[in-house]
Amino acid sequence: MVEPCIQVQQLTKKFSKRTVLQNISLDIPHAKITGLLGPSGAGKTTLIKLIAGMDTPDRGKIHVLSTKMPSLNIVKRLGYMAQSDALYTELTAYDNLDFFAQLYGLKGKTKKQRINEVMELVDLTSDLRKKVSKYSGGMKRRLSLAIALVHQPEVLLLDEPTVGIDPVLRQSIWSELELLSKQGTTIIVTTHVMDEAEKCHQLAMLRDGEIIAFDTPNQLMKATEKSSIEDAFLYYGGAKA
Numbered sequence: 001m002v003e004p005c006i007q008v009q010q011l012t013k014k015f016s017k018r019t020v021l022q023n024i025s026l027d028i029p030h031a032k033i034t035g036l037l038g039p040s041g042a043g044k045t046t047l048i049k050l051i052a053g054m055d056t057p058d059r060g061k062i063h064v065l066s067t068k069m070p071s072l073n074i075v076k077r078l079g080y081m082a083q084s085d086a087l088y089t090e091l092t093a094y095d096n097l098d099f100f101a102q103l104y105g106l107k108g109k110t111k112k113q114r115i116n117e118v119m120e121l122v123d124l125t126s127d128l129r130k131k132v133s134k135y136s137g138g139m140k141r142r143l144s145l146a147i148a149l150v151h152q153p154e155v156l157l158l159d160e161p162t163v164g165i166d167p168v169l170r171q172s173i174w175s176e177l178e179l180l181s182k183q184g185t186t187i188i189v190t191t192h193v194m195d196e197a198e199k200c201h202q203l204a205m206l207r208d209g210e211i212i213a214f215d216t217p218n219q220l221m222k223a224t225e226k227s228s229i230e231d232a233f234l235y236y237g238g239a240k241a
């Protein structure tokens with residue numbers, strides 16, 4: 001049997017006395033796009049951060065690429081895009097990308113080529129030399145995505161990657177995610193947007209720190225006899241995401 005790319009086992013996370021993730025278990029296969037869908041405060045960011053190794057669970061275990069998290073050993077194999085942009089605003093976009101690309105071990109021609117490729121992908125080529133402090137919110141989001149992609153990670157963890165991005169570019173980003181997953185990248189993406197949720201190969205629906213359903217979008221709609229993911233989600237007792 002092929003081991004899942006990401007294994008979450010009986011995970012519990014508390015902040016002070018408040019339990020925000022409750023006994024979560026998930027097996028996430030390789031080379032699929034898995035969506036985490038849930039209303040604000042459901043625990044999506046907390047879960048993706050734990051998977052990325054940015055925080056530690058109170059109970060349970062997470063393995064990514066057969067490595068117990070958190071672990072520095074696989075940092076280079078992961079791409080993580082946080083919900084709030086972590087950018088050096090006094091530097092240009094190029095310098096930001098250059099900094100992260102070097103951290104990930106890219107050098108010389110390959111580094112330059114990758115920087116150009118990812119900036120083209122997020123449609124920022126003409127703003128490559130602009131200071132990030134002059135970027136709009138949507139441009140910063142796109143640059144953060146470019147940074148998460150620059151080292152061609154095997155696992156991509158994206159926390160609301162398309163917030164503030166216009167519909168046309170959003171579509172092209174989703175086409176790229178689809179292509180990356182076809183090429184073998186495992187992708188987890190949190191979203192509030194229902195039409196994005198439908199594009200995921202499988203969806204974990206979260207509510208109040210618990211997984212209320214985990215299946216393909218089609219199966220979720222079929223099982224609930226609903227014609228949209230939003231209605232299926234409401235059926236399972238989720239508030240409006």
Ligand SMILES: Nc1ncnc2c1ncn2[C@@H]1O[C@H](COP(=O)(O)OP(=O)(O)OP(=O)(O)O)[C@@H](O)[C@H]1O
Nearest residue numbers: 015016020038039040041042043044045046047083
């Ligand atoms: N560092 C922290 N300290 C205390 N409470 C926290 C912390 N981080 C998150 N929480 C709480 O944990 C719960 C889950 O938050 P989380 O950010 O994971 O939700 P979310 O589903 O990602 O929400 P959103 O869609 O609004 O981003 C919330 O009630 C939040 O207030």
